[in-house]
Amino acid sequence: MHASRRFIAIPILLVVVASVAGALYLVQQTGGNENGPLRASGTVEAVEVIVSSELGGQLAEVLVQEGETVKAGDPLFRLDDELLQVQRRQALAALENARAGNASAQAGLELAQANLDIARASLDAADASAQAELEAAQQALDELYKNADLARAEALAAVAAAVNTLRDANYQLDNFTVPSNQSKMTALEAIEVMGTALDRARARFEPYKYTASTNATRQDLKEALDEAQADYDAAVRRLELEAAVEQSSARLQKAQADLKAVENGPDPDEVARLEKRIAALQASVGPARASVEQANASLAQAQARLDQSLAMLLQAQSELDLIEVQLNKLTAYAPVAGVVLARNIEPGEVIQPGASAIVLGQLDHLTITVYIPEDRYGRIRLGMPASVKVDSFPAKAFEAHVVRIADQAEFTPRNVQTEEGRRTTVFAVELEVDDPQSALRPGMPADVEFSG
Template sequence: MTDLNIKRIVIISKIQTIWRMKMKNKKVLWLISVLFVLSVTACSGLPINGNDDGDLHASGRVSALQVDIAPEVGGIVQEIKVEEGDSVKAGDILFRVDNTLLQAQYNQAVTMVNVAKVAVESANAQLAAVELQLEMTLQGVRQQKQITVGSAWQESQPDDFNMPVWYFTDNENLAAVDQEVQAAEEALRIELSNLEAVLEDYKNSDLIEVEERLAKAQAAYKISEITLEQAKNADENEELEDIAQDLFDEASSELDATQSSYDRILTTAAAKDVLEARSRFAVAQRRYENALNNLSQLQTGVQSLQFKAAEAAVTMAETGVAQAEANLLQAQTALKVFEIQLDKFVVKAPIDGVVLSRNLEGGEMIVPGSVTIVIGQLEEVRLTVYIPEDKYGQIQLGQSVTITVDSFPDEIFHGQVIRIADEAEFTPRNVQTVEGRLATVYAVDILAPNSNLKLKPGMPADIVINIP
């Protein structure tokens, strides 16, 4: 707004104030007359909203897109790269915050990544080794299989079997025998439980005591017999043989006596129950052992325990590789987090622009979120002016505008209307009188190129909107 317009507004405001005082003395009336003459004289210089040529005149202030730089981290400012007025490009370093502690943690994370990489390499090497062992085992069991495969079809079958020996596949035979092993194991468990129950029932009877004595006597007899045979075969064995013979005779006598006692008890009901329980257990045990033997005979080739053990080793090694790779990924993720955090200690310009203000110094402690630097984009600036309601229809988007500023009185800058407010408002906003606040205007935004960066935020400017 020009000085002439400002003087007009001040004079008119004073006139309005004096009229409201309602004073009736002549001095006041004389002052009103003088002020009125002055106002008319001042107003005769330039119209407020328009000129004889029809263009609209207005005043405003230059503004620009400004970005407040507020770091995400706090700490001591270690280095500052810019001064107020410096031009910067997006990505340029503005300042650094001390990151000593975080850098140490980052270095530790790098070490953990390297350790994890070594673990992955070791796990892969272990996997390769067990895979080779699996291949070697496969070759071995195939060779063993070849020994029996030629005569497999000539094996004799029980007469009750109506199907040929080759009828069922190896896997079917193996599954059937495996089920038999499980059934035999369950039967053995039942018979063992039954035997233990019978022995518990007769634990206080003479039968149990005699059985224990008989078992010991038989063991002593076998050992003494072996000892006597060894003494007879020894050199100069007369003394050895005599002592061994005495030991054997003693064991034989004890066995005879115990056996006689056992024979006498066999006629009792307890003996019959115990004998039956022991017989059933013995048969169940032999059935289970035979089933296991049959299973072992069928477990040849890839069904052999050796091959399955080698396969299990490969599976375990694969699990080890997966775990090592997961640990590596976790370490790399942790390292990435530290990299992101470290990057926040180096504050960079987010846009191209000019440093408008800098509110920090080296060695200063800053807190997260505090505005430290303001960057403005000055290659294009904006101005907002207000036009009265009766001029609203004369303004259109894209209309050309000429701009002058006091700092460069001999230069004319150009712009264009980029926005016209849809709603009216009261302005100037700092008008204190009721009359002034009753005037409604519309805000108009103007965009002006500023490649030479002469227009600065906050500069007052006079604008002429060219009306066709």
């Protein structure tokens, strides 16, 4: 166990020493003069685009080399197509069979439609020959029922009217209040008695008819006359209501008798004769109608076969389309313009879908990342201009500007407190380089001098 700890501690110590040494080197590279130009060194970098194959298979050929410049759409590599070509020929044969089946089903549908048209023509002819007689017989039967229905409807209406009239008469009679002095009399008896009393009261009042209305005797006789008149009117009203009830009851009985006479409908023998004739005429077109139904069933079957053949045709076409798409994807093309940074494949190898095959660097967006010590960090600002020089073009300076400043230090721990330790703490600064002539290449060492 102790030996293992010593074995692990040695690499860790080496990493720490290397980090400190690297930081001191970068500090030296940025220049020790705090008031002089701020310089740093880095490496030209580009946006990397990893190109993979959507399909797996054996590589037939690789068409580019590392460092080669390619345009968007240039072929990069191609997979072997032998297996897919065999599948394509099979799919083409299946498609031809499906087309033949679809054509046969279409012909069957057209034949079934022709048979249906013939059957319908036969039915129309049979129906036309029987239609005139059928209409006459049906009209005669309708007239029988129509007259019977009318008579029954009128009788029903009469019964309903009589019921309503009787109900109203009974209601008025039931709600009529018979004076107490007439309760033990019939209506006729009450009219006779109340009439006599009215005559007697009228005779008594006659001598005082023209006497002053303030006369007490006149007032008493007038009151007695009014009371006798009211009793007589009540007796007359009672008789009227009782007579109305008797009349309404008689009308109801007559209406019910009339309804009974017509409620059985038309003559049953005549109805049976006409119905038998109509049935015979309708049956005469039965065979022709059966032929039409059979032709319709055959047409439906033919349509189902056509639909099935069309589905098979579409499936065969889809399978062929899928193989065509796969064949097109056997060749990988450059998605963007750039330079080949890495070629991870060789002809004859078998690659898996999604595996990194070619790495492209986009030359239209080059960057350089440099490291600035903590004591010079405050002089850097976003957008700050700088000039870049590379060994390949020593007389040419490329323009650049700061696009990112790291917010965390690197190489040394964050809790360094001494002034000397803080001077070895560095910050990453990324610059974007202008290279309109595409002279620079990813991986070139570069020196950066900041302006301002």
